[in-house]
Amino acid sequence: MTTETRFNLTQADLPKFWYNINADSPVKPAPVLHPGTKEPVTPDFLSVLFPMDLILQEISTERYIEIPEEVREIYKLWRPTPLIRAARLEKELGTPAHIYFKYEGASPVGSHKSNTAIPQAFYNKIAGTHAMTTETGAGQWGTALAMACNYFDLDLEVYMVKVSYGQKPYRRIFMETFGAQVFASPTDRTQYGRSLLAENPENPGSLGIAISEAVEVAALSEGKKKYGLGSVLHHVLLHQSVIGEESLKQMDMAGEYPDVVIGCVGGGSNFAGIAFPFLRENLKNGQRTRLLAVEPTATPSLTKGVYTFDYGDTAQMAPIVKMHTLGHTFMPPGIHAGGLRYHGMAPTLSALYDAGLVEAVAVKQKATFEAAVQFTKAEGFIPAPESAHAIRAAIDEALDAKAKGEKRVILFNLSGHGHFDMVSYERYLHEGLEDYEYPAEAVQDAMKDLPQVSL
Numbered sequence: 001m002t003t004e005t006r007f008n009l010t011q012a013d014l015p016k017f018w019y020n021i022n023a024d025s026p027v028k029p030a031p032v033l034h035p036g037t038k039e040p041v042t043p044d045f046l047s048v049l050f051p052m053d054l055i056l057q058e059i060s061t062e063r064y065i066e067i068p069e070e071v072r073e074i075y076k077l078w079r080p081t082p083l084i085r086a087a088r089l090e091k092e093l094g095t096p097a098h099i100y101f102k103y104e105g106a107s108p109v110g111s112h113k114s115n116t117a118i119p120q121a122f123y124n125k126i127a128g129t130h131a132m133t134t135e136t137g138a139g140q141w142g143t144a145l146a147m148a149c150n151y152f153d154l155d156l157e158v159y160m161v162k163v164s165y166g167q168k169p170y171r172r173i174f175m176e177t178f179g180a181q182v183f184a185s186p187t188d189r190t191q192y193g194r195s196l197l198a199e200n201p202e203n204p205g206s207l208g209i210a211i212s213e214a215v216e217v218a219a220l221s222e223g224k225k226k227y228g229l230g231s232v233l234h235h236v237l238l239h240q241s242v243i244g245e246e247s248l249k250q251m252d253m254a255g256e257y258p259d260v261v262i263g264c265v266g267g268g269s270n271f272a273g274i275a276f277p278f279l280r281e282n283l284k285n286g287q288r289t290r291l292l293a294v295e296p297t298a299t300p301s302l303t304k305g306v307y308t309f310d311y312g313d314t315a316q317m318a319p320i321v322k323m324h325t326l327g328h329t330f331m332p333p334g335i336h337a338g339g340l341r342y343h344g345m346a347p348t349l350s351a352l353y354d355a356g357l358v359e360a361v362a363v364k365q366k367a368t369f370e371a372a373v374q375f376t377k378a379e380g381f382i383p384a385p386e387s388a389h390a391i392r393a394a395i396d397e398a399l400d401a402k403a404k405g406e407k408r409v410i411l412f413n414l415s416g417h418g419h420f421d422m423v424s425y426e427r428y429l430h431e432g433l434e435d436y437e438y439p440a441e442a443v444q445d446a447m448k449d450l451p452q453v454s455l
């Protein structure tokens with residue numbers, strides 16, 4: 001044990017390989033199905049949307065995949081990220097537990113999303129793509145891809161959920177600063193968007209709708225434009241493994257090993273990023289770390305969703321995958337953690353949860369902000385509302401350890417900073433934030449729209 005509280009690696013420690021859990025996972029991912037035929041997709045279908053290198057990573061079972069030098073060079077702008085012991089928070093809680101966090105808010109755009117944005121833009125560039133399309137909710141992913149496309153000289157169209165476009169002008173301006181074009185979705189640029197606007201010109205949009213628009217533009221571009229997704233897909237989870245690989249080394253510097261590793265889950269990528277390298281140690285090296293995914297009670301796809309085949313988007317244009325889902329027609333309540341408002345969950349993570357190798361818990365919005373404020377006052381960093389879900393669970397673990405008089409080592413991922421989320425904090429501090437209960441009826445309705453799949 002040391003009295004140090006910051007564990008910094010040098011650039012020489014930057015991982016040279018991404019870790020692929022599918023090499024070691026005892027559960028095989030289900031096939032990905034074509035949204036029209038509902039038969040397993042061919043690489044041809046996927047190649048309309050993605051460059052071949054990413055498709056091969058999507059289905060790879062190779063344990064380690066080399067990170068291209070061009071990608072590592074850009075990672076060096078902010079990686080390795082710090083791992084910090086939250087000693088002041090421990091003291092404030094009066095817990096014998098030790099709390100560590102990995103700070104992904106250190107990236108230039110403020111979240112873990114750039115870990116996958118950079119390689120996605122890189123593989124598109126070397127495949128001859130001219131432009132990318134994507135969607136963004138709260139704007140974190142759009143900003144990360146805007147930075148990446150700027151570095152690799154690719155044009156970028158971002159379909160931003162209309163309510164966020166109105167509420168988060170600073171994220172939009174950040175994207176535009178990198179040279180991206182940002183549209184409030186639903187737009188009149190796509191068939192799907194026009195059909196929705198004809199029904200209701202005031203449609204506030206949703207992540208599922210924005211995905212459909214970005215996919216439609218890429219699919220109809222005759223190969224000029226490709227689509228990028230910021231979570232859910234296996235190659236995205238793979239790229240995020242740098243978080244866990246660095247954390248393993250940093251916990252070693254701290255002279256400790258985590259009993260529990262925690263991350264918030266929207267589509268599952270930052271959690272997978274920190275947790276899967278620790279899962280490898282469980283599966284291969286006899287460690288027994290608990291891996292805890294944290295979701296909002298308003299969109300509880302792991303704890304309340306059904307593990308079944310469903311579309312990745314609202315318009316049924318994206319592939320059908322087997323995942324924990326609340327139904328692709330489910331409209332999530334307007335919680336402040338926009339990045340966690342998704343009906344599904346990464347298939348890779350869903351399979352591991354179903355097999356009992358990963359745990360999950362759902363937490364309420366107010367208790368989450370309470371944890372965020374407590375953390376900010378103790379440690380100084382203000383977290384994104386998404387990341388605050390992980391903090392809620394970490395504090396609960398620390399209090400449980402206190403009640404039981406246990407020394408527990410807790411590690412959580414602080415997936416992003418909250419500098420663009422002040423309006424959400426304002427609501428919490430001054431306007432009385434609402435708690436959303438589990439929207440059971442809306443989910444039951446959405447379950448009626450699941451695709452009928454004969455597998």
Ligand SMILES: *Cc1c(COP(=O)(O)O)cnc(C)c1O
Pocket residue numbers: 111112113140141230231232264265266267268269270271339340384386387415416417
């Ligand atoms: C997007 C986002 C999330 C949720 O996405 P995952 O793929 O589940 O990681 C969490 N935290 C932040 C800061 C985000 O931007």
